[in-house]
Amino acid sequence: MSVIKINNLTKTYTETEVPVHAVNGIDLLFEKGEFAAIVGPSGSGKTTLLNMIGGLEKPTSGSVEVQGQDIAELSSSKLIDFRLNNIGFVFQAYNLIPVLTAKENVEFIMQLQNWDKTKMNERTFAILESVGLGNRVNSKPNQLSGGQQQRVAVARALASKPQFILADEPTANLDSKSTTQLLDIMEKLNKEENITFIFSTHDQRVVDKARRVIKVDDGKVVSDETKSEKGKVKVK
Amino acid sequence: MMLLKIAWRNIWRSKTRSAVVIFAITSGLVGGLFSSAWMNGMAKQRVINTFSYETAHIQLHHPNFADNFDVKRTISLTDKKLNDISKMEGVKAVTSRLIVSAMAATANKNMGVTIVGIYPKTEKEVFGLYKNVDSTTGDFFISKKKNSIVVSKALAKELKVKIKSKIILTFQDFNGEITGAAFKVIGIFKTDNSPWDKTHVFVKDTDLRKVVEIPKGQSHEIDILLDDYEQASFISTDLQSKYPELLSEDWSEIQPYLSFITEYMDMMMTIFIIIILSALGFGIVNTMLMVILERTKELGMLMGIGMNKKRIFLMIMFETILLALVGAFLGEFISMLLINHYGKVGINISSLAEGMESVGYSAISYPVLETYRYMQITVLVILTGIFASIYPAVKALKLNPADAIRTL
DSSP: OEEEEEEEEEEEEOSSSSOEEEEEEEEEEEETTOEEEEEOOTTSSHHHHHHHHTTSSOOSEEEEEETTEEGGGSOHHHHHHHHHHHEEEEOTTOOOOTTSOHHHHHHHHHHHTTOOHHHHHHHHHHHHHHTTOTTOTTOOGGGSOHHHHHHHHHHHHHHTOOSEEEEESTTTTOOHHHHHHHHHHHHHHHHHHOOEEEEEEOOHHHHHHOSEEEEEETTEEEEEEEOOTTOOOOOO | OHHHHHHHHHHTTSHHHHHHHHHHHHHHHHHHHHHHHHHHHHHHHHHHHHIIIIIOSEEEEOTTHHHHOOTTOOBSSHHHHHHHHHTSTTEEEEEEEEEEEEEEEOSSOEEEEEEEEEOHHHHHHHOOGGGGOOGGGBOSSOSOOTTEEEEEHHHHHHHTOOTTOEEEEEEEOTTSOEEEEEEEEEEEEOOSOHHHHHHEEEEEHHHHHHHHTOOTTOBSEEEEEESOGGGHHHHHHHHHHHOTTSEEEEHHHHOHHHHHHHHHHHHHHHHHHHHHHHHHHHHHHHHHHHHHHHTHHHHHHHHHHTOOHHHHHHHHHHHHHHHHHHHHHHHHHHHHHHHHHHHHHOEEOGGGHHHHHHTTOOSEEOOOOOHHHHHHHHHHHHHHHHHHHHHHHHHHHTOOHHHHHHOO
16 A cells, blocks of 8 residues: 655755756655665755655645645645644654653654543653663753664654654764664564654665665656665665 | 743753843843832822821812802801711711911011811821821920911921911901911921921811801811722712712812822833833844744754644743743842832932922832732733744744754
8 A cells, every 4th residue: 555656746946046956757656664765865855855755845846645645735734734643754963852851752742633641641651662762751852862862753753653754864963883773673663563664864774774775866766676675775 | 731841941941041031121120110119109108198188088168168268168067067977988087177368477477378277186087297296396286275386397497486486377257357366386297298388387176266256067178088098089979969068079189180190100100111021022032033043943843743833833922921921020029029128118318308398299208019010010021922922933933844954
């Protein structure tokens, strides 16, 4: 079952004298439970593509359909609600709310969804436990390492029970050990809970873990490979 | 609840900057509230002194008495009226007076004065002037000597008289004849209103009635003290309907100036505080704009993960209001301490005493601020916070989440 259907998606920035085609006619399908990486060099258009999939940017043309709903047609306020209820985000620079504890950061998104307090509490502890932070629930972001903060970000992305999680360069600021831990956790969640993960990355370690690797360059898909169980794809 | 929690904690992210804003609000409010309380205290004291020395809360006269203070324009059956009025609800005390325009003469000088003929016992129940005559300056009709007079310190100075000196009072009697009598000074008073002091002398009703030949049972004025001066208007209206042949006036009609300064001070205080809060409001707007600039990335993230515009707006508004409220509570608390302290010990500006007293104000004033004023200020601060948050919040809402997240 396809979760996301991308049709002839383009994004052109016209603020400069020469228009920049950041994304140039991309067609893609993402199935439920995929663990996919969009890779490519800087400026290739992978983050713009991810932003349009997540409804953070509107396409110049084409469509992004999430379970049959073209999100480009939604008004900005409906788009915010759509993101809240359907998409989990993990950003490059952790982007937690610095004044809230790990627990409060995870709860925050559920409060936006008006969860019952008891259920919210149970889910928060369960998710933080699943990302290995059951003992750091009351720590604020500045008391956590980069890897731990990114795990809280993953927990927050999961909390709202999204259709899929978009992770933009999630390991860019992490050391090797933290990267491995984070990727193992995301892979486990993907396998055990069948959650769709889509990364934009140029980190080889992420590419190695991904089961589908989509290479983009100059705003176009240059290859789209699904790996066998233990196959590896190198980033060019 | 979560928004309030975030807003509160956000205030303390940049402690120095928040402290500067809070200090500005605190000092602005302390300055504004204390000076307002000072002005208010002066005005209140002026009003209380006027009640205590000059007007009481309500006066009854012959309808045309004020035209030329004609001694024949009297109130008849005064004793019965005093008895009836004293039984009215809200009336604390009542007395009657004779009022006669006269010329006071000594060997040194002649001056025009108003003689007030009083019954010392009931006079003391209604007016407080007797408290301004202490043992060092004689007494206020404690002795039963005939033809005794109490004058002010200012008049005594003008006429060059002291205790036991004689003053000749000349006036028109009830039959239109010019007559006069000698009175011996037994007491000297002083109020904070030197023009009034110079023109009023006090004698016993019985002494004055005899020389002016005013028939028994008639007076020129009935003075009424109430339990609550704010009821004066209602009770005066009742009295007017009860005694249609007389003119009943409450203090604000007798002394429109008093009513004016009370309302004027109220208005000035409100305007003063609004000006201070407006100035502070611009400071808060500036601070919140800096906050938005600093947290662009965070705001982008919040929008990205699904925090809607209403919540973003509320979060910024709460932060602004809470920041302003912290300053307001500190400012109000410090103001309250200062006002309570100086409300007890008073602020003495004796160097300006002569000038102050020439317009009826005391050189020592006691700041006072009613409780409702503090509540009013708190509401105004909340409104300032709301208004100050609008522009920064609108700026935040215009952010594009994708661009904002990319911000360094």
